[in-house]
Amino acid sequence: MKKEIDKNQPPLLEINNLSTYFDTHSGLVKAVDGVGIKLYPGECLGVVGESGSGKSVTFLSVMGLIKKPGRIASGSIKFDGRELTDLSPRQYRKIRGKEIAMTLQDALTALNPSIKIIDQISEVLREHDKEVKAQGKKAIKNRAVEMMKLVGIPDAKNRLKDYPHQFSGGMRQRIMIAIALACKPKLLIADEPTTALDVTIQAQVLNLIADIRKELNMSVIIITHNLGVVSEYTDKTVVMYAGQIVEKGLTRDVILNPQHPYSQGLLKSIPRLSELDTAIYPIPGQVPDLVNLPAMCRFYSRCSKRSEECKKGDIQIKKLSAHSEVRCLKVTNELKTSQ
Amino acid sequence: MNITDTNSSENRIDMIEKTEVKTVSLFSINMKNFLGNRLAVIASLIVIFAVIVSIFSSFFAPHDPNKTDLFLRLQPPAWMDGGEWSHPLGADHLGRDILSRIVYGTRVSIIVGFSVIFIATAVGILTGLMAGYLKGKFDLVISTIVDILLGFPYLIFAIALMAVMGPGFQNIILALVYKEWVIPCRVVRGETLAVKEIEYVEAAQALGASTFHIMLKEILPNILSPVIVVATTRMATVIILESSLSFLGLGVQPPMASWGNMVADGREFMLEAWWVSTFSGIAILILVLSMNIASLSLRDAFDPRFSES
Amino acid sequence: MNNKPLLKVENISKHFHLQTSFIDKYFLKKMNTVKAVSNISLDIKQGETLGLIGESGCGKSTLGRVILRLHEPTHGKVYFESENITALNQLDLKSIRKKMQIIFQDPYASLNPRMTIEEIVKLPLKIHESLSRKEMNQRVVDIIEKVGLKPQYLKRYPHQFSGGQRQRIGIARALILQPKFVVCDEPVSALDVSIQAQIIQLMAQLKEELSLTFLFISHDISVVAYLSDRIAVMYLGELVELANVGELLKNPRHPYTRILLDAIPQVDQVGVHKRVVLKGDIPSPLDPPKGCKFHTRCPDAVEKCSAEIPESREYSAGHWVSCHLFHNN
Numbered sequence: 001m002k003k004e005i006d007k008n009q010p011p012l013l014e015i016n017n018l019s020t021y022f023d024t025h026s027g028l029v030k031a032v033d034g035v036g037i038k039l040y041p042g043e044c045l046g047v048v049g050e051s052g053s054g055k056s057v058t059f060l061s062v063m064g065l066i067k068k069p070g071r072i073a074s075g076s077i078k079f080d081g082r083e084l085t086d087l088s089p090r091q092y093r094k095i096r097g098k099e100i101a102m103t104l105q106d107a108l109t110a111l112n113p114s115i116k117i118i119d120q121i122s123e124v125l126r127e128h129d130k131e132v133k134a135q136g137k138k139a140i141k142n143r144a145v146e147m148m149k150l151v152g153i154p155d156a157k158n159r160l161k162d163y164p165h166q167f168s169g170g171m172r173q174r175i176m177i178a179i180a181l182a183c184k185p186k187l188l189i190a191d192e193p194t195t196a197l198d199v200t201i202q203a204q205v206l207n208l209i210a211d212i213r214k215e216l217n218m219s220v221i222i223i224t225h226n227l228g229v230v231s232e233y234t235d236k237t238v239v240m241y242a243g244q245i246v247e248k249g250l251t252r253d254v255i256l257n258p259q260h261p262y263s264q265g266l267l268k269s270i271p272r273l274s275e276l277d278t279a280i281y282p283i284p285g286q287v288p289d290l291v292n293l294p295a296m297c298r299f300y301s302r303c304s305k306r307s308e309e310c311k312k313g314d315i316q317i318k319k320l321s322a323h324s325e326v327r328c329l330k331v332t333n334e335l336k337t338s339q
Numbered sequence: 340m341n342i343t344d345t346n347s348s349e350n351r352i353d354m355i356e357k358t359e360v361k362t363v364s365l366f367s368i369n370m371k372n373f374l375g376n377r378l379a380v381i382a383s384l385i386v387i388f389a390v391i392v393s394i395f396s397s398f399f400a401p402h403d404p405n406k407t408d409l410f411l412r413l414q415p416p417a418w419m420d421g422g423e424w425s426h427p428l429g430a431d432h433l434g435r436d437i438l439s440r441i442v443y444g445t446r447v448s449i450i451v452g453f454s455v456i457f458i459a460t461a462v463g464i465l466t467g468l469m470a471g472y473l474k475g476k477f478d479l480v481i482s483t484i485v486d487i488l489l490g491f492p493y494l495i496f497a498i499a500l501m502a503v504m505g506p507g508f509q510n511i512i513l514a515l516v517y518k519e520w521v522i523p524c525r526v527v528r529g530e531t532l533a534v535k536e537i538e539y540v541e542a543a544q545a546l547g548a549s550t551f552h553i554m555l556k557e558i559l560p561n562i563l564s565p566v567i568v569v570a571t572t573r574m575a576t577v578i579i580l581e582s583s584l585s586f587l588g589l590g591v592q593p594p595m596a597s598w599g600n601m602v603a604d605g606r607e608f609m610l611e612a613w614w615v616s617t618f619s620g621i622a623i624l625i626l627v628l629s630m631n632i633a634s635l636s637l638r639d640a641f642d643p644r645f646s647e648s
Numbered sequence: 649m650n651n652k653p654l655l656k657v658e659n660i661s662k663h664f665h666l667q668t669s670f671i672d673k674y675f676l677k678k679m680n681t682v683k684a685v686s687n688i689s690l691d692i693k694q695g696e697t698l699g700l701i702g703e704s705g706c707g708k709s710t711l712g713r714v715i716l717r718l719h720e721p722t723h724g725k726v727y728f729e730s731e732n733i734t735a736l737n738q739l740d741l742k743s744i745r746k747k748m749q750i751i752f753q754d755p756y757a758s759l760n761p762r763m764t765i766e767e768i769v770k771l772p773l774k775i776h777e778s779l780s781r782k783e784m785n786q787r788v789v790d791i792i793e794k795v796g797l798k799p800q801y802l803k804r805y806p807h808q809f810s811g812g813q814r815q816r817i818g819i820a821r822a823l824i825l826q827p828k829f830v831v832c833d834e835p836v837s838a839l840d841v842s843i844q845a846q847i848i849q850l851m852a853q854l855k856e857e858l859s860l861t862f863l864f865i866s867h868d869i870s871v872v873a874y875l876s877d878r879i880a881v882m883y884l885g886e887l888v889e890l891a892n893v894g895e896l897l898k899n900p901r902h903p904y905t906r907i908l909l910d911a912i913p914q915v916d917q918v919g920v921h922k923r924v925v926l927k928g929d930i931p932s933p934l935d936p937p938k939g940c941k942f943h944t945r946c947p948d949a950v951e952k953c954s955a956e957i958p959e960s961r962e963y964s965a966g967h968w969v970s971c972h973l974f975h976n977n
Contacts, residue, residue: 050840152927168929169704198867200926203911207925224839237765267915269845271874273897274916280846280874286810296687320939367917538758546772548747560762606673 010081012219013039013062013187018075020054020061026292031057031070033243041186044213046219046234046251048227048266052287053240055223063102063262064092080186097161098128101180105192107172111164117159118144121179128183147178149326151208174208181212186211189221193312194229227270231255236323239263242288242298243318249324259326261303299330305330352633370430372613379636392442393449394508400439401425405594406433413612420511429614437614439598441622447508448626451581452574454512459519460570466520467527472535482528484520494583499588511581511590519577526569547630571634574621577629598623652730653691655829660688660724662714664708666934680932681939684710687724689960692829697855697862699893700875701869701908702752705933706882708865712831714750715863717741727830728829728881731757747775749822751800754836757960759806765817766802767790783919791820794857796850812843816850823858831863836871848875880904884933884941886959891967901969903946940972948973 020032032054039045049055058067062077064084077084079100084092096111104110111120121144126133130145141160146154151174153167164172173193180188190209194202213220222234230237230251237254239247239262247260258264265283272278285302297303297310310329316329319337392399411434416420422429430435470481488496496604501516535558543557584590585599595601598619605615666680685707692698700708713719715726724733733744748802752758759768766788773784789799795816806814815835822830835851836844852875857860866872872879878898881889881904889902900906910923926945929936937944943953952972960970 011824050842084853170929198930199869199908199911200703201929202913203923203925204927206913224915227915228917231915231918245883255915255918256921265841269842270915271848271870272910273870273873273912274914276893276897280845280849282849283842284846286812287840288845488769538752538754539760540816541713541718542750542752542758543771545716545745545759546821547742547775548771549775552775556763557760561760 005084006299008014009041011078012041012043012080013037014076014078015062016076016078016228018058018061018077019073020066020070023069023228024291029290030293031290032061033167034075034317035243035245035326037238037245037248038236039187039218039219042217042238043215043233044210044222045219046230046235046237047223047240048225049223049240050225050287052242052315054243055240056124056191058240059102059191059223061223063096063100065087065102066192094128095278097124097180097184097185097199098183100187100189101183101185103173103176103191103193104190105195107196109171110176113164116161116163117148117175121147121182124179124182130335134208141184142237145171147182148175150181150212151175151178151203153178155307170197170204173197173201173205173244176211177205177208179210181216185218186223189218189223191223193222194224194226198308224308227255227266239266242293244278244298245325246299246327247325249320253324259320259331260299260328261305261330262299265304270279275278297327344398346413365473376636376640379640382632382636384464385625386633389445389626389629393446396442396446400436401427402436402439402484404435404443404596406435410434411436412613415612416614428618431601431615432608432612434609437618439603440601441598441619442603442620443597443627444596444619445593447520447585447591448578448581448623451508451512451515452578455515455519455577455581456570456574460513460566462516462520462524463523463525463565464527464559465564466529467524470524470555471528471531472558473549478528481524484632485524488518488521491518493580497580497584498587498589502577506589506592508591508595509538511584514584515577515580519573522573523566523569526565528563530565533557534558534561555572568634568638574633575630575634576589578627578630654694654729654731655863657690657692657711657715658727659689660711660714661686661722662710662719663722667797667880671873674882677920680934683936685714685721685886688882688885689713690888690890692861692863694828695859696878697864699879700809700863700865700882701867701872701879702882703867703908703930705884705930707885708882709833712750712833712863712865716750716831717890718750722742728941733947735924738753742776742836746772746825747828749825749827749829750831750833751815751818751822755811755818756806756819756838759814762805764803764805765809768817769802769824769881771939772821776825785869787824791824792817794823795820796846803906810843812841812846815839815847816844816894816938818835819850819854821852823860825861826858829861829867833865834867837866837868844871851875869909881908884936886929886941886970887968888942888970889959889968895967899967901943901963901967901974902971903948903973904942907947940970948968952970 015035015037018032018035022029022031030126035054035058037045047055047058055308057066057070062084064087066072072085079095085252087095118141122140125140129172132139144160145156148160153171164175167175171287188209193205197205206229210219212218222229224230226322234251237249237251237326238245238262239254241262247254247263256264258267259266262283266326268281269283271280283302288298288301295314296312297306297315300306300310304312307330313325315329318323318332319325320331326332362513369435374588379443411426411430413432414426416422416429417427425434426438428441433438466481471635474579496518497514500517501510504510504514514530540553543553548557581590582597582599582602585597586603588600588603590598591600605612608615651711661683662685664682664684666682688711690698700711710719714721722735725732727733728744728748733741736744769788770784771792773779773787779787788802790943792799792802797813797816806817807817809817819913832851836847839847848871854860862875864872864875873893876893878890878892880887881902883904889896889900896905897909900909907924907926924947931941931944937954939955940946940953943949946953950972956972958972960968960971961974963969963974
């Protein structure tokens with residue numbers, strides 16, 4: 001049940017050529033290098049990648065949460081028409097939590113362990129929702145209960161005064177979602193929302209996000225390494241590797257007909273319940289060291305389809321069709337010859 | 340079960356080629372932190388200098404520390420009226436050269452400091468490991484003793500012991516060890532309790548490793564850092580305690596020079612000849628301060644929270 | 649033909665007693681006990697891979713450790729090669745340990761940071777065999793190469809390796825003694841997806857080469873299904889279903905198994921598929937529900953379920969279910 005995306009509207013989030021670098025002891029780490037994404041209102045985007053892919057750093061940059069030794073080296077991030085990289089910390093605080101909200105993977109460390117849940121939710125409300133704040137303490141409390149109920153926390157009223165450690169992992173993830181949604185943001189970024197959770201709880205959390213998305217017509221970005229989650233819950237997918245986007249397109253296309261050797265490799269390497277007799281083919285090697293990367297294809301050392309040409313310089317991402325783009329010489333060359 | 344890939348062996352050799360390994364050592368990063376702190380380095384050099392002085396005392400002392408000379412009684416330091424450069428810091432009430440006595444006194448402080456810490460830490464590690472890893476009766480007995488000993492104020496306890504054992508160099512070391520061992524013991528016990536839950540200890544158990552091996556080869560090497568830091572920090576305290584005991588007359592006995600008893604000697608002459616007490620007091624101050632700075636900086640340098648990832 | 653199973657677990661239970669206040673203990677006669685594993689019986693045949701799946705608190709990791717006597721069972725017996733190993737003293741147990749090993753989940757915690765790789769992998773040899781130094785070094789080099797690492801890295805320390813490499817080292821350590829039975833406790837869960845695939849394939853190959861028998865514990869059902877011959881499903885310390893992989897996936901009988909399998913997001917499914925979503929959380933193991941532990945969340949529960957614990961019955965050949973809805977009458 002995917003929503004019809006209204007392409008006539010301008011994109012809600014437009015990231016253009018974003019680069020976030022870290023100046024570390026051992027050298028320059030290009031954690032995010034030239035990333036471009038367009039997200040329309042109501043869309044759900046899946047961002048797939050493993051360690052070192054830059055998937056989390058990209059969206060921490062969007063949230064303005066990059067601290068030393070990291071910095072946004074270049075590029076633009078436009079949200080609802082506004083350029084975020086120009087904002088002062090104060091202006092950013094107004095947007096963060098209210099218009100764009102982010103949940104993190106480890107709810108236990110993301111929530112303050114010494115502050116009661118009611119206070120953590122109230123803080124967000126007081127900061128961003130002037131109406132509710134004006135109505136006083138009771139109104140804030142009622143809103144908080146409403147949020148907890150919305151995310152499915154049983155006995156919400158009585159549990160408001162509890163601390164994060166008194167809840168299970170799944171509950172904490174849902175509380176984080178409740179805090180994120182308290183001010184009805186236009187965009188929810190969920191970083192690995194299911195990784196630390198049991199399968200049945202994962203299903204609850206994902207369904208919750210899907211339901212709320214429908215209700216509020218919210219845009220959602222799900223950052224994950226789980227291709228099953230991406231497949232079922234997202235409209236579009238972006239695959240990242242070593243700081244760059246290597247493939248993007250409609251989820252249907254990326255999952256069923258991947259173009260980039262990395263995407264293909266990933267899909268061939270996961271065991272599938274429906275095809276247990278099919279052998280899995282692991283991608284050999286490992287992610288390259290991100291410090292001082294040479295100017296060439298970053299997937300080269302692990303690619304079964306490589307050629308000498310791939311070593312000659314940075315590979316550019318090219319459009320393959322209306323919705324897809326790939327960063328691979330072999331694919332783009334094949335396309336040229338077939339045209 | 341599934342038929343695995345036929346090019347598996349090629350794949351595996353492929354992987355051997357591609358599994359590269361990084362080479363930065365944790366220790367070197369920590370040492371860099373430590374050496375970057377100039378104060379810490381100066382403090383450490385002072386401590387090292389004190390050790391050298393205590394070993395080569397005869398080289399550093401211009402005179403025999405116990406040689407009395409009534410003509411030199413209460414002679415002031417060289418830069419004051421009546422002083423001579425042959426006795427740069429003056430002489431005490433028996434005409435003994437203060438500088439030489441301070442040099443030999445360094446020996447007492449350093450030896451007592453190091454021996455007490457060394458013995459106490461060794462005992463503490465053994466008891467702490469047993470209490471933390473073996474638990475049960477071992478823990479009950481050891482922890483009870485530790486709790487009781489901790490209840491006694493240090494100095495009073497030491498005084499009482501000295502009163503029973505009698506004064507003297509060796510007895511000071513023993514008296515201080517009797518209480519000092521509980522401090523490393525507690526640290527080791529706490530660290531052991533934490534480390535023994537970590538999987539590599541479980542792995543050793545699963546392999547059938549002996550308790551001995553697990554305590555000494557799996558657990559101990561991983562808890563040494565905090566133990567060393569505690570040991571170096573405590574050394575300063577031990578030196579002050581020795582000085583205090585000597586000051587009270589319970590420690591090193593005359594004519595042997597200890598900074599503590601030198602301060603005591605000079606007490607009655609404070610108004611006329613302040614130098615008899617003061618310089619040894621300053622020596623205590625400098626050594627203890629340097630040890631504190633060096634050990635705390637060491638702790639900070641090795642604390643993972645303070646190093647940039 | 650030897651029909652006896654390599655490993656037989658008989659009515660194993662493991663209870664952990666937590667700190668209980670004086671008043672609770674002596675006056676209310678109430679102990680804080682976590683029944684991590686309750687009355688589990690199963691067999692593992694020579695050469696098979698038995699998968700063990702379940703969610704948090706189901707006791708699967710605890711069961712794995714009890715089988716190796718890393719935790720002592722509260723009740724029950726474990727037979728290895730027909731010998732009752734639960735009754736053995738520490739000395740005799742040591743020689744059994746040669747044949748039963750474990751691979752851990754966390755590649756960062758399972759290797760002693762102060763030992764070189766060589767020392768870590770050599771340790772099992774030092775404990776159990778008296779070989780010359782040359783022989784030991786050769787054995788170490790052999791196993792290191794078998795797991796896909798280069799021998800020149802033997803003098804390095806764990807922190808210098810990546811997660812996947814460390815897991816290979818852990819595997820080398822577990823296999824150097826050529827054990828018969830290996831408990832794999834979530835061996836790939838802490839790794840990146842592409843590295844998981846490498847390790848899964850490595851384990852499948854080694855299993856063939858060294859004729860190993862695995863107990864493969866994981867919460868990732870696709871991985872377990874890929875490597876296993878049979879699968880056991882646990883919930884809150886109890887065994888709810890046991891069957892061949894194909895049979896379990898095609899024909900799950902226990903309501904929990906059905907919901908669990910259904911909850912897995914599938915790559916082939918582009919687009920959400922309607923599924924029964926369990927409400928609420930897994931109950932606390934300190935205060936589990938009476939009767940069938942799943943009845944509080946079971947969509948098909950009947951009255952009997954809250955009163956009586958269901959027994960394990962054979963639904964069809966080799967397919968066992970513990971559920972009141974499936975008693976063969």
